[in-house]
Amino acid sequence: MTDTAQAPIVAPRSGPGSAGPWLLTWRRFKKHRLALVSGVVVLMIYFVALFAEIIAPFSTETYSANYTYAPPQLVRMFGTDAEGSTHLFYVNDYTVKIDPISLSRAFETDPNKVIPVGFFVRGEPYKLWNLFDWDVHLFGPQEKGHPFYLFGADRLGRDVFSRTVHGARVSMSIGLVGVTISLLLGIFLGGISGYYGGWIDESVQRLVEFLKSIPTIPLWMGLAAAIPPSLDPLMVYFWITVILSLLGWTDIARVVRGRFLSLRTEDFVVAARLDGCRQQRIIWRHMVPSFMSHIIASVTLAIPGMILAETALSFLGIGLRPPVVSWGVLLKEAQNILAVSSAPWLFLPGLAVVIAVLTLNFLGDGLRDAVDPYAR
Amino acid sequence: MFSFILRRILLMIPTLIAISVVTFIVIQLPPGDFLTALTAERAQQNETLDSSLVLALRERYGLDQPWYTQYWLWISGILFRGDFGQSFEWNLPVSSLIWDRLGLTLIVSVTTLVFVWLVSFPVGIYSAVRQHSPGDMIATFLAFLGLAIPNFLMALVLMYFASRFFGQSVGGLFSPEYANAGWSLGRVWDLITHLWLPVLVLGSSGAAALIRIMRANLLDELHKPYVEIARARGVSEARLIFKYPVRVALNPFISTVGWVLPALISGEVITAIVLSLPTAGPLLLNALFSQDMYLAGGLILLLSVLTLVGTLLSDILLAVFDPRIRYT
Numbered sequence: 001m002t003d004t005a006q007a008p009i010v011a012p013r014s015g016p017g018s019a020g021p022w023l024l025t026w027r028r029f030k031k032h033r034l035a036l037v038s039g040v041v042v043l044m045i046y047f048v049a050l051f052a053e054i055i056a057p058f059s060t061e062t063y064s065a066n067y068t069y070a071p072p073q074l075v076r077m078f079g080t081d082a083e084g085s086t087h088l089f090y091v092n093d094y095t096v097k098i099d100p101i102s103l104s105r106a107f108e109t110d111p112n113k114v115i116p117v118g119f120f121v122r123g124e125p126y127k128l129w130n131l132f133d134w135d136v137h138l139f140g141p142q143e144k145g146h147p148f149y150l151f152g153a154d155r156l157g158r159d160v161f162s163r164t165v166h167g168a169r170v171s172m173s174i175g176l177v178g179v180t181i182s183l184l185l186g187i188f189l190g191g192i193s194g195y196y197g198g199w200i201d202e203s204v205q206r207l208v209e210f211l212k213s214i215p216t217i218p219l220w221m222g223l224a225a226a227i228p229p230s231l232d233p234l235m236v237y238f239w240i241t242v243i244l245s246l247l248g249w250t251d252i253a254r255v256v257r258g259r260f261l262s263l264r265t266e267d268f269v270v271a272a273r274l275d276g277c278r279q280q281r282i283i284w285r286h287m288v289p290s291f292m293s294h295i296i297a298s299v300t301l302a303i304p305g306m307i308l309a310e311t312a313l314s315f316l317g318i319g320l321r322p323p324v325v326s327w328g329v330l331l332k333e334a335q336n337i338l339a340v341s342s343a344p345w346l347f348l349p350g351l352a353v354v355i356a357v358l359t360l361n362f363l364g365d366g367l368r369d370a371v372d373p374y375a376r
Numbered sequence: 377m378f379s380f381i382l383r384r385i386l387l388m389i390p391t392l393i394a395i396s397v398v399t400f401i402v403i404q405l406p407p408g409d410f411l412t413a414l415t416a417e418r419a420q421q422n423e424t425l426d427s428s429l430v431l432a433l434r435e436r437y438g439l440d441q442p443w444y445t446q447y448w449l450w451i452s453g454i455l456f457r458g459d460f461g462q463s464f465e466w467n468l469p470v471s472s473l474i475w476d477r478l479g480l481t482l483i484v485s486v487t488t489l490v491f492v493w494l495v496s497f498p499v500g501i502y503s504a505v506r507q508h509s510p511g512d513m514i515a516t517f518l519a520f521l522g523l524a525i526p527n528f529l530m531a532l533v534l535m536y537f538a539s540r541f542f543g544q545s546v547g548g549l550f551s552p553e554y555a556n557a558g559w560s561l562g563r564v565w566d567l568i569t570h571l572w573l574p575v576l577v578l579g580s581s582g583a584a585a586l587i588r589i590m591r592a593n594l595l596d597e598l599h600k601p602y603v604e605i606a607r608a609r610g611v612s613e614a615r616l617i618f619k620y621p622v623r624v625a626l627n628p629f630i631s632t633v634g635w636v637l638p639a640l641i642s643g644e645v646i647t648a649i650v651l652s653l654p655t656a657g658p659l660l661l662n663a664l665f666s667q668d669m670y671l672a673g674g675l676i677l678l679l680s681v682l683t684l685v686g687t688l689l690s691d692i693l694l695a696v697f698d699p700r701i702r703y704t
Binding site: 209210212213214215216217218219221222223225226228304308311312315316318331334335341344347350353354357358361362 | 398529650
């Protein structure tokens with residue numbers, strides 16, 4: 001307590017020492033370099049997911065029988081093509097040798113054949129967000145029909161890079177949607193548990209303990225297997241998120257409950273109550289804002305778990321199924337060790353998973369450290 | 377102490393009942409039952425299933441009755457006769473299929489748990505004591521990587537490297553000659569030589585988490601006044617760290633067994649499918665695909681029981697190690 005008896009009451013939020021809680025959080029967060037960088041990467045991944053159609057050079061289903069299991073091409077700079085004109089970016093074309101016995105294709109990059117790569121090139125038409133017809137891609141081969149496989153091709157000659165970019169939309173959004181459902185459940189159940197206490201608290205806590213004691217993956221598998229395979233892909237997506245959040249809300253509920261318990265007796269809450277505020281107002285105007293930052297941190301830490309769970313389920317073939325493209329669905333292609341030993345680039349979608357999970361973890365860690373601006 | 381254990385065991389009973397109900401509901405969820413699937417499959421091959429057999433099976437499992445009757449038939453069989461029902465697909469009693477598999481699941485999980493502890497305990501202490509040193513940075517980085525790489529992906533990548541550079545297949549838990557043999561010293565040794573890969577794959581995320589926890593706990597303790605005082609009195613650094621801060625930091629470490637074990641058993645299911653281990657995971661996945669409900673149900677139920685027992689053991693362990701925990 002400051003000695004308010006002598007000093008006149010100072011208007012709040014004036015001068016450098018009284019920055020708002022969000023500004024203080026931001027200042028602390030900025031010091032955490034790794035978290036800051038991770039935050040930028042996470043934003044970039046979501047940006048890619050949002051504009052997948054533009055960023056991916058091809059659609060998810062574009063296939064080419066000539067380029068099955070074609071290895072990744074390297075983007076090179078300053079290449080001269082057959083006509084003698086120089087291109088800033090280019091990739092080398094393949095020369096294909098077909099093995100006469102096994103009929104498998106052996107690819108070699110041909111340094112003399114230059115495929116110019118450009119930005120904002122016209123390629124396959126698509127419908128952005130199912131709304132706008134367009135055919136401009138962020139980058140791609142300047143001439144339609146030329147092979148352009150940054151991450152190589154899969155068994156049908158589909159571009160793994162394009163599919164990974166499209167997969168980001170499903171995989172990253174399933175984390176967000178799942179966490180939103182978990183958050184609503186968690187705040188609601190954790191909130192009544194911490195606010196009311198007594199038998200409500202007791203039963204919610206037992207429920208949390210019960211859910212935590214079941215091994216999640218067998219249960220998820222059981223629930224996911226119950227989704228009929230004939231269901232519309234969108235509904236499958238919906239049910240998978242519901243299944244994931246059914247078990248995912250418990251951690252958030254614990255955080256919310258803990259905050260409610262400790263805030264219930266805080267001076268400002270007691271003051272608000274004595275001022276005659278309605279209960280809803282106390283909860284939403286006084287208590288929730290004061291632990292919102294904690295919620296954001298634990299939500300960020302919950303997303304990677306969801307992404308991993310979806311990937312695992314789809315990988316096993318009981319989550320999302322083709323034609324839906326998610327990182328898990330893509331990794332299912334890598335399940336066959338024989339295919340992978342000749343085409344290890346099928347692992348590349350896994351790299352996307354690792355980067356997404358890693359950066360989300362770092363971001364969440366940084367946020368958690370930064371959220372308590374008044375501590376210490 | 378005894379009454380504490382007894383109380384904990386009694387508390388497990390309602391949880392077990394709840395788990396069995398949830399399991400049964402989950403395996404009941406898919407539309408239709410195995411018999412309709414089987415009849416349809418036979419009809420496709422122009423065979424008809426003996427209708428009296430179908431009727432007898434329906435009768436036996438009460439398939440036409442409401443779910444709670446079916447549930448009672450199922451759970452009472454398990455409780456009173458150890459009868460988990462019939463696996464429709466294998467045409468064998470479920471109990472003859474699962475025990476071997478669950479035993480191996482348990483072996484893999486417990487070995488992994490020991491591995492996780494052996495790794496994370498010293499690394500966690502080192503990380504905390506030498507905070508921000510290159511060793512700490514590397515440990516922290518590897519720990520985060522271990523958390524971020526999905527188990528099945530790591531299994532795939534390791535298998536890829538093994539087949540690429542050593543030219544051998546590393547899946548399974550036994551060499552072909554021991555796969556169906558009885559237990560012998562040779563078979564045990566064979567198991568041990570195959571165990572390292574699943575243990576490494578499974579242990580990575582658990583060890584990563586525990587290293588982080590150990591490091592954070594110990595860091596909290598290391599800056600407390602009592603440590604400073606002990607140092608000022610000239611207690612040697614090793615004794616100083618191991619005598620008190622490590623012991624205090626150990627508590628959350630032990631209590632995490634409660635969730636590390638469920639996570640291990642969960643992860644084991646997926647890793648086993650990738651590495652084709654003869655454990656519960658692949659059997660469960662197949663049972664789910666073919667709607668072999670009693671087999672799936674028995675497996676989910678027993679995996680959950682395994683988890684509960686693990687949690688119980690960790691609670692007892694914690695009570696033994698931490699004198700501050702009251703038993704009442």
